Amino acid sequence: MNLSIAEENHIKSIYKLQEGDAVVTTNALAYELDTKPASVTDMAKKLKEKKLIEYEKYKGITLSADGRKAALQIVRRHRLWECFLVDKLSFSWEEVHELAEELEHVRSEKLTNRLSEFLGNPVIDPHGDPIPDANGKLAKPRPQTSLDQANAKRLVVTAVSDQSTALLAFLNAKGIKLGTQLEIVAHYEYDNSIEIKVKGQPAITISEQVAKNIMVRPV
């Protein structure tokens, strides 16, 4: 199946929004892809025709088995290129998404697998997201929760779930990256903000929105 760049971007976004097995709505997909709902409907028809999604008018979208397989290949390429950019070309984690968004569309299994090998077959990308292997299999997800729901006091950052430049730049400014150890000092019920302390730095208070997007596990 030979997919266009537009088709690949749609498939990938459906995969992202699906999170398990929820149906993806036309509006959500349009927002994610920065297009209009009418355009999504058009594309949905085409992807259904190609049997990459299940779709009935007004009923939302889910990936078919073939669609999921395609999505995982695109995600694999995206995350491998992100690793390349960070590990080999010294880009920082907030710069790589945009470039990987283009590089992911070079469809060559040989290139993808050689790149993976060159990088030492990494299993997580610079944002803590798992990288599917050549067969599209994801490593078993390590147990992690968002910072706002963490029970333990001493935590280590495992991923960020919002990868906007804005959040990543904020985390840079606060000295927080993958692997950073932090300690929850207080939880303010008023606005659900959280006071945390990063090793060797003064304590800071972060908003609920930030806390929701930092993934952690007990140290």
Place this chain on the structure above:
Amino acid sequence: MNLSIAEENHIKSIYKLQEGDAVVTTNALAYELDTKPASVTDMAKKLKEKKLIEYEKYKGITLSADGRKAALQIVRRHRLWECFLVDKLSFSWEEVHELAEELEHVRSEKLTNRLSEFLGNPVIDPHGDPIPDANGKLAKPRPQTSLDQANAKRLVVTAVSDQSTALLAFLNAKGIKLGTQLEIVAHYEYDNSIEIKVKGQPAITISEQVAKNIMVRPV
């Protein structure tokens, strides 16, 4: 100036066919790009509009100063990616052109320059072609001639001018690559074939067509 992939491919092919300052014909460009002359005419109008080429009906095409600058950037990216694929991912020289044809369209100066640095700022690509620097400047071309016109007896291969998979595979089979030293044993006037000897190998006879596409300099 933001160019589409199609526009970039046209600009690059015009650059390739121009060789100095010759005008490029509609038919030649269509053949090079594997499209139809009518399509080239359409694109020529658009590129003229964007001031990237000089073009008058029935008079052929040449790059403008801006067009040449754009072409050199694309060529730079193409050749750097070829280096990456060969040097870092162990591809062989006949595999990389097709992939670079896609990778070259990721337009990021930062990426390009980081990649160049990562590769040690190479000045020639896997086919012996020069790589423009960040300012679009080409290294002074090393003196070289095609093998069929070489005077000296002992030669070293510096480039291949036809980069079709067919020729490169032929050269692989004969153990000829960049830097290979060879000696001209005989020249047969009947069909202009040439007998050559590669160090440590039995002599072989190659056709004029092959000889024309192997670039050499005296050892």
Place this chain on the structure above:
DNA sequence: TTTATTATTTAGATTTGTCTAAATAATATT
């Protein structure tokens, strides 16, 4: 259960890049 609001789809248009077939211009041949 009507009515209002929101979500989604349809209809029709636009842009980009391409094509075929026909017309015209340039060049080569008699």
Place this chain on the structure above:
DNA sequence: AATATTATTTAGACAAATCTAAATAATAAA
């Protein structure tokens, strides 16, 4: 110079991907 051949352009069409505005369906509120 007239004619034949080749090269190029034009006219009109098409597919892909998108859009806006209008129509319709689903859902929420009254």
